[in-house]
Amino acid sequence: MTAVTPARASSTPARVFSERNQGTTVQNLPLSHLSIEVGHFYMDDLENGEEPIRRQFERVKPWLDAAMATVVCGEEKPRVSTCFLVDDYFQRWPDASRIMERLLRLARESGVEIDYVARESSCARRLDGFGVAELVARRILEEPEPEYSTGGRPPTAHTGWLSNGRPPREATVLNVMEAHDWEAGQEYGKRNHSIFLDVELWKDRAEPGADEEEVLSQRLYSCPFLAAVWQLVRLGLLRKDGAPALEVTDWDGHWSDEWTQFPDIVKVRPQAKPFYAYRSLSIMPQHFLGIEHAVRTIIDHVLLDQPVVESLLLRAQDKKIFLPSAVADRISHHFLEGGQ
Amino acid sequence: MARPAAPGQRHENSDPPDKHRPQVVLGAVTTGLLNTSEPLPMEAARQALALLPGVSPDWRRHPIEQVVSPDLFFGLDCKLAVRSGAQPRAIGTARARAVLTAGHVLQGSASVAVVLDASKRRLPWAHYAARTGTVEAINKADPADLVTGFLHARAGNTLLDLGKTGSYVMSLLDRVPQVDRQARLKTQTRRLLWAAQLVPGTEPEAQVEAGDDGVFRVRMAIAPQLLPTFVDFCEVLALHDWLLAALKNAFDRSARRGRRAEDEIDPALTYLGHIWNPTAHLSSQEMRSLWQALEDEAQLTWEWQSTLTRVRDKVTLLTRKAIEETLHKESV
C-alpha cells in the first residue's frame, strides 16, 4: 500500500495552456417569471362552433388575472407570457388559418391575450424533422426497484410504459395446487398508501426487427408524453445543443392553411414577454386532470442535463427568485370546474 | 401584486444546507479496449460518444486525443457495505460517463455522492431525480467505514456495484456504427475502485492499493471543490494501470507455444506504445503532486518504460534473426 500526501507546491504557476472543448454550451435564454397556458381544446372542439370556445376563455380569464398576481419575481418587475397549444397531433382538420384566426379573436374578445401559439406535433418532431420527443424519451429513468437496484443491473429496455412503482401481480405460487394469489401494486415513493400509476408513453407501430430510425418515425406518442415535452420546453429545460429544443418564430402576419407549415412556436403579439419562463401554469378544463397527473409522473422521471438545470438555478439565484429543485414543483395547474 | 418569493419558501443558497451535503463519494472506473480494429478518428469518436441526443461530448486534442460522453444516470436503491453494524440503505442515482482516449482506450467511469442520514423512508422519486448523481442514505453510518466497506466488500445481490455500471456504459459503445467490432489485440478489462471522504478545507491525502485481484483501490480525504480533479486522477490511474497490464499481457502472449511473437507485439506497439502520459490531463497542481508522490513509490512509469524496452528488444532480436535467416538462405 502506498500512502501519499502531496507536498503543496510553494506557488502554483499560472497555466500557459488549456484545452477543453465543451461539446455543448448552454445558452442563456430570455425568461419570463411565469408562462401561462390559457386553456386547451381537442381539435374537434375547435370545429364545433364558437360558443364553447368563447365560454372556456371567459372562464379562464379571472384565473388568468389571479395568476398574474401570484408571480414570484424576486426584485424584478413581473414578466408573464401566455401561450396556447394547438392539438394537431392526433387529429388534423384542414383550414388551419380559419381555425387560428377564430381562436385568437375569441380569446381576445374574452379578454385573454394569447402571446404564443405552439403545435403539439412539434413536441414530437420539429418542423425541420428533428425528433424533440426523443430528447425526453432517452432521458427517462425507470424508478429503481427497492433493495435490488445496485447499479449492476442493466436498465430495462423502454417498453413505452412508465410507472411510479410495481404493478399488481400474481404472487409467487409455492404450491401449484394452491389457488393463485394476488399481490397489490405498489407506489415506490408512497406515504402510507399507494397510488400506483402506469403511463403509456408511446405506441410503436413499426414491424418487429425494424431499425431504430424506422421505429421512431412510426412511433405514436401519447398525449401525456407530448404534454410533458411541452412543459419542459416552456420551462427552458429542454435543449438541443444548448439552444431551446423548440424555438420561437415571429408571426409574419398570416396563417398557413396547412398545420404542417406552421412554425413550431409562433409569437403572435410583438410586445409579448419571453416565452420561456422559470415556472409554468396551465389553466384547463377539469377532464385533463388525469393527463396532467401522468405528465407529472413523466416529468418526475426525466433526468435533465445538469448544465441546463444549473444555469437556470444560477440565474434564479442571481435574481433572488426562488426556484424549486424538483422540476414538477415549478409546474402548477388550475382546473376549470366541469359540467359546463 | 407580484411577490418576491412564494409564501413559506426561503431563498436557496448555492450550497445545500449541511444536512444535505454529501460526506462521501464512491466511484469505479472500468477500462478496456474499444472494440475496433483501428483507433477511432476524432470525428468518429465524437459521434460515437454522443450517447444522449441533444448534447455533444466534450473533447480535446492535445497532447492525447480524448472524448468524454455526456453524463448518464442510473437508478439506485440498495445497501452500502460497511465494516460493522447495519448496512445503510441508499436511494438515488449514480452518474456515469464514457471516456475514450487516443480513439482506442475506453473507460466507463461511474460515481455517486452519498448523503448520510437524509430521511427515514424512501421519498417520492422527484426528490431524487432533482439530485442527480447523489444517493441519500436512510440510516446513519460512519463515513470512513463506508469508504472501507465500498473498497473491500465482496459483490452481493443487494450491495452497490458501480463497477458493473461502468461496464454497462462501455457496452453501449459496442453497438454504435463507428465501431467495427474487430479488435486486433486480446486484452482484459480492468477495474479501479475509489472512495473519497469530503472534508472541507483539508489537504488532500491519498492511499493507493494494488490488490491481488488486480483491482487498484484509491481512498482519499479531500476538499469538496477538488473532487472533479480527483475523479480525473482516478481515471488517469486506471488508464495507465490498464495500459501497463495490456502491454504485459501482449508480451506474455508473444512467448506462448506455437505462436508468432510479432502477431501479439505488433498491434500492442502500434496501438498502445504512444499513449503513456499520466500527467497529460491532470489539470490541478494538487493532483500532479499526488501523481508524483505515487510515482516515487510505485514507479509505474519506470515499469512501463522497462516493459516497453523488453518488447522492443524482442522485436529487434526477432528482426535480426529474420535477417540472418534470409542471408543464410541466400548464401546456401
Add this chain to the structure above:
Amino acid sequence: MLVFSSSDKGGTGRSVTSCNLAYRLSLIGQDVAYLDFDFGSPTAGAIFEIPTLERGTPDGGLHSYILGKVAEPARVDVRVVTERTALKERPPGSGKLSLFPGDVGGAEFHLTNDHIKKAIDLFETVEREFDVAIVDLSAGRSSALDMSLQAVSPKVRPRKADPIRWLLFHRWTTQHVIAASGLLFAENGIVACATNAGFDQRGFRSMVRTIRTAVPDDTAFGKETTPEQEAWLRKSDDILKGLAKARGLGQDLLAGLTPLEPMLLWREQVIMDVDVKRRLAKRATTKSFDELADRIIHDDAWEGF
C-alpha cells in the same frame, strides 16, 4: 474462437471432456474461457474443484447475465480458486484459464430477442480477451442451444470474426449413436435449427464434428482377455462404425475419441499429467485430450479431417 459442446443425453462425458479440453488448450498457450451454459445443472465448478462454485454461483452467473439481471457475468481464474494444488500451477508458456460459472438454481427460460442480444455481447466480450471460449450446453435441445445458434449466425456475426466449432459428444454405444444423430439431423435438430437461424446448411455442417467418449479398447475386459472377447469387441466396434456412418456420424465428422478412463468413472475431474505419472490415469486419455486440443485450434486440421 468459439467452441460449442453439445450432446443428446446426459452422462456422455460432455462437460468433463470439455473441461479437460479447456485445461489442455491453456497448457498449449491458449487463453481459454469456459462458459457454463448448462443452466439447469452447472457442473464445471465441481470438475475444476472450486468449492464455492460446486453448483454454480449465487452472485450473478451466466444465467443471470442472459436474463438481464446483471450487467456483467461473474468469472473466476480457475488456477486461483481451485482447491487442487497441482491445478493452481501455471506452467511457463501456458495461457489463462477462466471460468464463467452458471447460477445456482438456474433453469430453462423462454427465449426472447433480448436474450440473444445478450449472448452476442457475451461472446464478443469473451472473444476480445480469450483465444478460445468453450461453451458447454446442457444435454438435448435447450433454449441455450437455440440462443447460441442465433447469436453466432452469419446474420449477426461479423464476417471476419474467428471461426466457430460445434462439437457433438456421444458415447460409443448403439443407443447413443442413434440419439446423437437424432439431435443433429432430426426435424427439430441442431442443423435444422442452425438453418433456421440463418446458416446455410453446408456451411454449418462443416463446423460440426463429433467426439466419441469413453470408447472401450481391448483392455476393457481386464488383463485376461479371451480371444473370443477380442473378436466380439472388434465385431461390435465394426457394427457401430457402420451404424454411425449410416446415421451421418461417420469418420469424416469425427474430431476424436476419448478412451474409457476409470478415473473419470469415480469422479469427473481434470486429468493432469501428474495423474498419468502417478499411474492413476491412462496416458491414452491425456493423449486424446491433447490431440483434440491441437485439432481444435488448427484450421487446416479442422478442414482436412
